[in-house]
Amino acid sequence: MKVYKFGGASVKDAESIRNVVRVLKHEGFENTLIIISAMGKMTNAFEKVVHAYYHKSEDLRAEIEVVRDFHIDLVENLFEEKQPILVEIELLFGQLSGFLAKNKTTDYNFIYDQVVGYGELLSTKIISSYLNIAGITNNWIDVRDFIKTDSTYRNASVNWQQTCDNIKTLDTHNLYITQGFLGSNSKSKSTTLGREGSDYSAAIFAFCLNAESVTIWKDVDGVLNADPRYFEKTILLKQISYSEAIEMAFYGASVIHPKTLKPLENKKIPLNVRSFYNLENNGSTVSKGQHLSPEIPCFILKREQILVSISALDFSFMVEHNLSDIFRILHDCKLKVNLIQNSALSFSVCLEDKFNNFDAFLLKITPKYNVTFVNNVSLYTIRHANQNAINLVEKKGTVLLKQATKGTVQLIMQ
Ligand SMILES: Nc1ncnc2c1ncn2[C@@H]1O[C@H](COP(=O)(O)OP(=O)(O)O)[C@@H](O)[C@H]1O
Ligand SMILES: N[C@@H](CC(=O)OP(=O)(O)O)C(=O)O
CATH class of the missing domain: 3.30.2130.10 (VC0802-like)
Incomplete structure (x- = not known):
């Protein structure tokens, strides 16, 4: 089985989601599990909801409207027949309002994890439904039924035994769509794996499925020798060893989440980082025993x-x-x-x-x-x-x- 991960940048608007269909049709989508993050900067927007709720701010309603309007506008642009998906979206916002109304705890981190995960739930519901319409038949699964964690809200640790037992029940012949970043604890409360943790979610599934590879789809050609936002004339690193990638992630290269690499290295599962624009480019591959190529600063x-x-x-x-x-x-x-x-x-x-x-x-x-x-x-x-x-x-x-x-x-x- 292959694992794909589409981050927020790859699903930031209707056009980008149409491009996901192009990627899947070009690359093939048999026996694949797809991890998807919240759209664009929606996790930041949900953080504002948490902040407003926690501080009992009068902005709460407006902050919820920002995320609601974003998803509704996107659906208006993406779907011809909007009604079924709008019902699903309203259901999720109903659950969110229910939580906010009933919650009694003052634990900020707990509240955070119960709220921000709606970004991933919304994005996967919308994309799964759009892919079905586009002829890419898939199964939406709730990642919280699979990735089990402790109760360290906002930085949960994975219970690998339970998680792998759950993931092994998946039928590897199917195409699955699920959420990055989220898990749940023994009380079935939502937890999160740390900001930008969806790469790690992909690694967790790959580890438990003994996947043949993980591919992270990005808005850059792969792992470059520097962040192109701050350096000119960056160069694509075609081959990277796990240890080199671990060092780069440790020092802060934000292109791969630091926790992602170890589970993949342990099972020698190659990690591809590829451009969702430029499908002819093979991007970067992180795998065992590779020398950094080209070997440059x-x-x-x-x-x-x-x-x-x-x-x-x-x-x-x-x-x-x-x-x-x-x-x-x-x-x-x-x-x-x-x-x-x-x-x-x-x-x-x-x-x-x-x-x-x-x-x-x-x-x-x-x-x-x-x-x-x-x-x-x-x-x-x-x-x-x-x-x-x-x-x-x-x-x-x-x-x-x-x-x-x-x-x-x-x-x-x-
Ligand atoms: N060494 C690097 N190579 C490539 N991209 C990098 C690197 N360091 C930082 N980046 C930045 O990471 C961005 C992609 O990550 P991000 O926006 O978090 O994607 P996503 O939302 O898909 O997870 C690129 O647009 C680039 O600006
Ligand atoms: N949506 C979460 C998880 C994540 O990994 O997102 P992205 O793949 O866009 O970095 C966050 O923004 O932290």
């Missing part, structure tokens, strides 16, 4: 970082006991550390503040240490670095910090 950019320098109030050395204290506070504040540099008297970290906890961090740390920080810096990682590649990055601004390990150079730039 690869650039990974993480924006909106904070560079923090910390030293002891009494100018004593920064050694184990204060470092462990600082890490405990970082961990408590859920700040992600992307780079560390230590000297005798000061300790620098490059941080990512996903959950807006930096002010809380400052409150905890400033009574104990001298702290200075620079907001909104960029972290560049160069794999297979050479001097030309370093020069290229250094031209982009002022270097605040530079660190080199074998073949990998990291620069914090302002």
Whole structure:
């Protein structure tokens, strides 16, 4: 069986969904399981619904209307006979309203997971129905009946045994359409696997099905040696080893979700990253034992970082006991550390503040240490670095910090 994944960019409007039909008819869709994300930026829009609901904002109704109107407009553009799918959409919005009306808990992460998943439920209902009309007969399945997780809302861990037992009941001769990003816990409550987690969903199904391959369909030709939004003249990486791809994802290459690669590597399932526009191009293949081809410097950019320098109030050395204290506070504040540099008297970290906890961090740390920080810096990682590649990055601004390990150079730039 093959597993395909269509992300938000590939289903962002009616035209893109027609293109999915073109892709499937060109590539074939026998014995395939298709994972689909929420359309375009709908997960962000659902996050606004959660925010408005949680804060009892008067914007709640308007935020729900944004997502409702988006899907209804899309259906108006896509379908000739709209009535059956409109009924399905109303049903889903009815369920959502029911949850919002009845919910008693104040657990933000729980509420988040019960709400944002409607993006994937809506997109798969609409696309499954459109594919059936376009002659691509398929079975819509609810991924929450298959991927079972713990109850860590917004970052759930997969129960592999139960998940594989469920997935193995699928008939591998069918074409299935299901949701990325979602799972459910032992109480059948929705959970999510972390933002951009649909690639991981594809890897989970592939692992449990012993799939022959996974293909992620993208708006770029494959994995490039840099993000084309920020670098000119990017080059397609045709072959990548799992370990190289894991390193790239770890440093922040957003083209593949970091958790995706390990399950595939364990079963030696190749991962193809291909363009949904340019079907003649074979794209990139991540597989076992491949050398990076072409072997060129690869650039990974993480924006909106904070560079923090910390030293002891009494100018004593920064050694184990204060470092462990600082890490405990970082961990408590859920700040992600992307780079560390230590000297005798000061300790620098490059941080990512996903959950807006930096002010809380400052409150905890400033009574104990001298702290200075620079907001909104960029972290560049160069794999297979050479001097030309370093020069290229250094031209982009002022270097605040530079660190080199074998073949990998990291620069914090302002
Ligand atoms: N190394 C890279 N190679 C290719 N694309 C990259 C890379 N790094 C970042 N990107 C960006 O990833 C985008 C595709 O990912 P994304 O928009 O999240 O797709 P989807 O919604 O389908 O998951 C590309 O348009 C590109 O700007
Ligand atoms: N819709 C989810 C899951 C996902 O993976 O989306 P995408 O494939 O568009 O990155 C998100 O935006 O986080």
